[in-house]
Amino acid sequence: QKEVEQNSGPLSVPEGAIASLNCTYSDRGSQSFFWYRQYSGKSPELIMFIYSNGDKEDGRFTAQLNKASQYVSLLIRDSQPSDSATYLCASAGGRRALTFGSGTRLQVQP
């Protein structure tokens, strides 16, 4: 079982819709969770991080964490074609290195 799992997609949504990206993790010692966006051929860039159960909002993005279910999600409201990219979920905890899922490819249709 991979430590961080994501559906590879592609997830296709129309412009203006809400995109919902999901991630599960296996290590209950994980304490910090991150969402990165990666455009093709570029390095990942941090979108959001979340440490506590519940929701965290930043502009059009909302991260959700449920430690009991070992589940992290990212909601993108009012999706734009420029949001089309691969979204990587990552976790960190203790002395373990930052661990990434394999990413979900999002396509926003104009």
Place this chain on the structure above:
Amino acid sequence: DGGITQSPKYLFRKEGQNVTLSCEQNLNHDAMYWYRQDPGQGLRLIYYSQIVNDFQKGDIAEGYSVSREKKESFPLTVTSAQKNPTAFYLCASSILQGEAFFGQGTRLTVV
């Protein structure tokens, strides 16, 4: 400018040759990481270091070596033992358990 710098951007390696990828950060981060990314794939951890003069193997360390003699620097050597080194290599740094920031990556090709 604070940041993390990888060089070179593109690198070509001949069969049987060792090459070294540079990674420097001026963010005063304790932790540094090397990841490999193959086309259409996620990031796989090669090596990481959480303190100077100490580093740990990741999931795919075979054929690679690293050093951490200075806090700012974490070079990666791709040795001739790595049989399929063509990939996109990403270096990152972070505070411990914090968000990681990435360099621009090095694209390595075997010729």
